[in-house]
Amino acid sequence: MPRGRAWAAPEFRRPAANAAPQSAIQTADVIAGSRLPADEPIARLAVEAAVKAGASYADARLVLWRRDRVSVRDDHVSGVGANEEYGLGLRVLVDGAWGFAASSTVDRKVAARLAKDAVAMGRRSAALRRQPIVLAPAPAMVGEWVSPFGRDPIAVPLQEKADMLLAAAQAALRVPGIRNVDASVLAVREEKILITSEGSRTHQVFFRVMPSLTATAIDRRRGRFASRDHEVAPMLAGWEHVEGARLVEEAPVIAQEALQKLHAAAVEPGLKTVILAPSNLWLTIHESIGHSTELDRALGMEANFAGTSFIKPSDTGKLRIGNDKVSFFADRTQAGGLATTAWDDEAVAAQRWPLVKDGVLVGWQTTRELAGAIGEEASRGCAYADSYASVAFQRMPNVSLQPGPEGYTTEDLINATDDGILISGRGSWSIDQQRYNFQFSGQAFWEIKKGRLRRPLRDVAYQANTVEFWNSCDMIGGEGSYRLGGSFSDGKGEPGQSNAVSHGCPPARFRANVLNIGGAK
Amino acid sequence: MSISKQAARSLTQAALKAATLKDVSVRVTSSARGYLRFSQNQAAASGEAERLEVEVSASVDGRSASVRGSGGDREALARLVAQAEELARIAPVDPELMPPLGPQTYAQVDARDRASAAIGADARAELAGKMLRVANKARLDAAGMIESADVAVALANTAGLFAYHASTEVSASMTCRTRDGTGSGWASAASHRIADLDPTALATRAADKATLSQNPEELTPGRVTVVLEPAAVADLLAFLGFALDRRSADEGRSAFSRAGGGTRIGEAIGQSSITLRSNPAEPLCPSIPFAGDGQPHPATTWIDGGVLKALACSRYWAKREGLSPLPRPASFLLSGGSASVDELVQGVDRGVLVTRFWYNRMLEPQTILATGLTRDGTFLIEQGKVVRAIKNMRYNESPLTLLKNVLALGRPERVGGGRQTVVVPPMVVADFNFSSLSDAV
Known part of the structure; x- marks a missing residue:
């Protein structure tokens, strides 16, 4: 019966309080370990070049994504992947129209070219505007923030992730009638530095996790099948949320429910x-x-x-x-x-x-x-x-x-x-x-x-x-x-x-x- | 500009040179994309992005891992290779892992058009300007998108395989809405050649549909004959393409599983007019001639005269079951006839003309039952003529029913943008199931 299950830390089970979000207790360490600030002068250069070329507003973002996935199918690991994506994006407002240019190469020469291209694009688009875009005023913001986490999900050893998923899949497969199990966990780290021509500078890091488990029951004689997913939600959190989903303990229940679904009225x-x-x-x-x-x-x-x-x-x-x-x-x-x-x-x-x-x-x-x-x-x-x-x-x-x-x-x-x-x-x-x-x-x-x-x-x-x-x-x-x-x-x-x-x-x-x-x- | 074959070869060679494991493969994707988005009859956003992505897969003793990163300098490449190898060494054994493929022969595909690769912000603005002029003249609210891309993909491995594919894609789409908010029309087009795009004709189609679709009346939902324009056919066909998989059929969890075991290959699943093919070298829609693991995409007939002929099969499953491997295709072609949409409409006594579907989702994989809604131009047909606009409706229907209930097929055309490359005809289908009404315009 699904109604007794929570699968989330207590703080995720309350509506938000009316306050600024808490930053992780590890904020200083995470920010100190970042490689993005080294490229910050390049982002600033892009913003300055855009303003010099005629932009009334410009913002540059250095964005680094890391996505680690481990997937299990039945009795074996079916995929191990670690993806990283990094680059610089520059948005400019010129003559009341947006222009944008981005590159996965981050250096001074590219920054200057992005500024030139984005401003030219904005100018070209301005000719196709009926009214200029006007931005509502916003105070300049300077700060650092890291989403709260217990354990960095990217740092969890691959073996530990795989062992947990394999154990969960095995536990589901032990239920007679269950023919297939897919389990995976995706751990994501998003980091960005935003620089605006109005004096804002923010540096933020986000950790998100998404565990999943699906059991499929098959009735070959009748040519029917039914699948049941674990209902755990993805969350802005660390590895502790994956552990909280208790995939191994819940797997037999999920499997039983897949069977139940196959034979339900x-x-x-x-x-x-x-x-x-x-x-x-x-x-x-x-x-x-x-x-x-x-x-x-x-x-x-x-x-x-x-x-x-x-x-x-x-x-x-x-x-x-x-x-x-x-x-x-x-x-x-x-x-x-x-x-x-x-x-x-x-x-x-x-x-x-x-x-x-x-x-x-x-x-x-x-x-x-x-x-x-x-x-x-x-x-x-x-x-x-x-x-x-x-x-x-x-x-x-x-x-x-x-x-x-x-x-x-x-x-x-x-x-x-x-x-x-x-x-x-x-x-x-x-x-x-x-x-x-x-x-x-x-x-x-x-x-x-x-x-x-x-x-x-x-x-x-x-x-x-x-x-x-x-x-x-x-x-x-x-x-x-x-x-x-x-x-x-x-x-x-x-x-x-x-x-x-x-x-x-x-x-x-x-x-x-x-x-x-x-x-x- | 995307990476040249020569540069891709030297980049992949540099990465493979850094490999210490025997089985390493590198995939490089280089793209230059630009777009102009408009709404409220004016430019909304305009952008360009260049990306170079490198994916390295390494395997050793049945263990395997892949890593991806952006940027292509030698130091970054070496780091990615080292990372992939390190992960592969500690990854748990995958008994389904197949050895890397050696050199392969691929179909000659001409998918990169120089003029399309050279498109810049000016050309995109010019296209948008032509489309907006049509909407402004007709006093309609317009939103749309022009996108151009120059993309190259290269794949190389330590077993000597090298594959390279360069392509361009230009697409345009536009939605016109009447100022009273009761009518909406849409049209889109895509090709690897900019010369194939006619922005004024496209905009006129969207504008005409908007005007015609004003003040729709209700039709009671139920089973009815439909004329599906190619975009609507492509929407439903996508579910079928995904289900054409051998392993899930063998495992008993597919619409193509036979009760009691086995697959439905050899079974008639549609009318004899239905033939579904794929061919990377098709001139109207050239597509990448190799799959992600380097296997060539052969020209394949999936459904021949209504009979299911082939299901995609991974190399592992093929080896285990004694079959031939067959990668999922990169494009689909559904055969048709020569009739236009108008000519198909003329042959229908009473039915519904559907421009396109929206928010299409699988409801029940057992029968490939899907759901979604009509959008941007839905009309009642009576005695061979479009007589009035009708309100949008939700369908609950399977593409398999389409294959069985098809009454006529029109002239196939390439359907634009944002999905697998497909060439499909408009279709007349009997007893199509509309289940509820929508007030959406």
Whole structure:
């Protein structure tokens, strides 16, 4: 039964406090060991050259990524990889238009060329602008920040990682009927120095980890199979979070649940009550509320790719997105949140602010370029670029659902439900380009009858309209049931960029259209 | 500019010279990419990035590891090789590890166009300017993207293999929206040759669709005949391409597994009009002639006249099962006929014309059941004519059903940008399953 599991340190199981995020206790050591400051004069040179060439604003980012992955398939290691990516990106504002140039070669000659190219590009683009881009003012920021971690996940020996994954896979394979197990752990270190022409200089290091385990049960005779994923969330944390997932201990349970899913009863479709566990609901929040409150989308700036939004800036303070039980806040300060930072990629300090209060739209995600469009004087600090070679633009902060004041537990929600389905884990997800119609699946499904979990189900997906769905929400768990979920790879922009982001929520109860997605087999 | 064959050879040789283990391979990817993004009828962002990425894989005694880094000076190369070797020595044994391939013969592929490699910020701005003029004239809100890339990939190993592939890609896409927010149209194009792109024609297509799609009416979701434009066909075909895998079929966890054991190779899985091929040397969509491990991509027929003929098979699985290895292809070609989309529409009594799909996700791998929504131009067809715009709808459907229910195929064309290179025809398909309505425009 999934509901008793936590898999996260206690500080990740609370909504964010309204304060600047804590820096790691090892901050001084991590910063002192960095190789980036040696290239800082080159970044400064790029900014100075851009300003000299006519840029009204310039920022340079030195960005170093390290991604270590170990993968296990059944009884053996199937992949060991360590990827590093490093380079310099320069963004300039010239005659009211952006220009950007980047290179994986970091030297003085290249810095000068990037400045020349970026400024020329900005000038060329200015001829295709109707209005100049104006940046909201921001105070100069100088500082260093390292995301809190217990144990550096990059420094954990390969053998230790592999042994743990192999032991987990073996434990799952020992369950009769389980034919395949895939397990992996991805450890990521992102480091950047940002220099702006307005005097900001920030140096930050982020550690993120993503453990995973999938067991597949196969019924060859009937030609059927079912897979079950461990529901642990990726987190802004060190190796201690991977250990907290207890992959080895949980593997037999995951395996049993894969078997259970293979032999579960098919769901009866129809309009039903669904209780969504945090391990499922986070993604529904991400897609329906997270993306629709991105101001660049609402302004049409993503129209050619990710889409626009069903919400308009003029709806602020008026539009009811959910009933009065429902409040969402954006924050880049949440402990463990994948989008948590001290400063964004425009050196704006991280903050926490409301997006939806008592069901009504009250706020937006913005950058310095966007703030003015809704009459705000300062950016909310949502600028991010996923690499030295990518340009910063508006990306999603952690967006979370406020727990209910009644302090309900998952059990309370189940006990109060006469006829419904409990859905946990991340399955298939799809939503339209204005964020009205969504359809999600999950990992595990339980039929609820008369306040009790009756039997497991299979082939479940739920479909709804965003506004109807959040208006149907009639029970929300309390603070004690709040959990963070998240993803390493939220896609947006052209050329496409990937953003890591978390969403916190308690379990909650809704009405949705339940589908049977089982095939003919 | 991307790295030349000669420079790639000397770079990979320098890396291999630093190797101390017997089995080491180096992959170099060099790219120069530029773009201009526009929205709100004006330039939004413009950028250029040069990257040089080196990936080194080393193996010893059944142990293997790979590392990747950016930058290509000799010191960095030697460091990457040393790192890969160090990791390989301590990696646990992988019983599925295959020895490196020796020299191979590859198809001659002409995928790099000099004029496209020379595209700069001015050329991109000129293309965008032409597209914006169409939208401005039609009083539509426009957003779009122009992207150009000059890319070279080289692969070399200590067993004497050397492979090099240079390519260019130019793509343009545009979304037009009516000012009342009720209509949206999209068009895109991609080629390795800039000369193939007609920005004004593309923009006109997007603008016309936007205007036509205004004030859509509701159609009750259900099973209906559809005319899928090539972009929509490509969206669904992607799920099929991914599932064409021998090992998962043999293991009983694929739509191509046979109940009771074995695969469905030799079985009719679609109408006799369905033939799916891949060929790296196809003139309309040349693609890389070698796979990640250096295996040549052979010209392959995957589905022939509706019959499943081949599944991709790794070298390890091929050896274990006594099969021939076959890498996953870098491109797909679905055969068709000569009819245009308009001509296909003329043959439909009642149906839905779909411009493209969006947010397509696998729902159930057992049957390759996928979900997603129509977007940017969905129309009702009656008596061979497009009669009005209809609201977007969600589908829950499998590409396998498409193959079975196809009624007609049109003229194949290359589908642009952001995915595997594919050439597909527009299709008329019976009983396509739309499951719910969407208010999205």
